[in-house]
Amino acid sequence: MSTRLADRAAQFIGRHTSRRSFLTRTALVGSALAVAPTDFVLRPGTAYGAICNCSGSSCQCGSLCCDGYTEFCCTMTGTNSCPPGTIEAGWWKADGSQYCNGSRYYIDCNATCHCGTGRICPDSCANAPWGCGCANGDCNNRKAGCTAFRYGQCNQQVATVGRIACRVVSCDPAVLVVGNCAPTVAVDNSTANHNKPCLQASPEENDVEHGMAVDVILNPLDPKSGYTLDRWGGLHHFGSAPPARSSGYWPGQDVARRVIITDWTKPAGYVMDLDGAMHPVGGAPRVSGTPYWSGGKIVPMLEL
16 A cells, blocks of 8 residues: 555656656655654645654754755865865756856765775765764754765766765856766756855955965875875875876966866876866876866865
């Protein structure tokens, strides 16, 4: 009986919702029938209300922590970038955002894993920066570190990841290049206007730069090795990472902004300069058509 009810309920709501909402609500109906069949079938209310536990918190089901989406990384770290212990693992776009003149691009930051196989590793194998719950323990923040899901277009060379720790967002599609993401498109326009104040902080306020280092990248399969990028474009390897050199190098000039490694065995990747140009590292092919602002300054992904 429960199976038939779930099928019929899913068919009904599928005629009135988007694909993502349909999948979410189908899962909720099935879960409600499995976890609280009497409450769901015999009492007024929704499938969501029958099983809502808000990631184990005591928050009301209508709070932001319970809406099913993951919090922005800047809420926890102050920075709109994937934190240490995570990797860009998938992306989607949303159109019609009041915050962008065009599409808005979201990237999930999933935990890296030091053991485990399959698509999602066990929590005991994850290098997650925090556990599952409402971000910063606040019901007015979305959950963080809870969702075991991966769209899968980014860093496809890494087969296994952990739960989604948090997400980053940008109006600039260059964020997808920096995140080593394939162009396969996923769309969720219902997220177009998700927002937190930390995403609107002035770049001038955040752009306090000291010293020579501007970026660092860790090998997701060996987090003790990687590369540090300096302002001149020099790449400094550490751990087991082999030496690498970018085709862009500007001695004495503050030009380089971001490094991405697409192949850790060669190694190969790209250095992005302050105008947005992508300079190959190692054997990476040259890219064209990326956003470019001659003589200007783009905001690095650390501040996007």
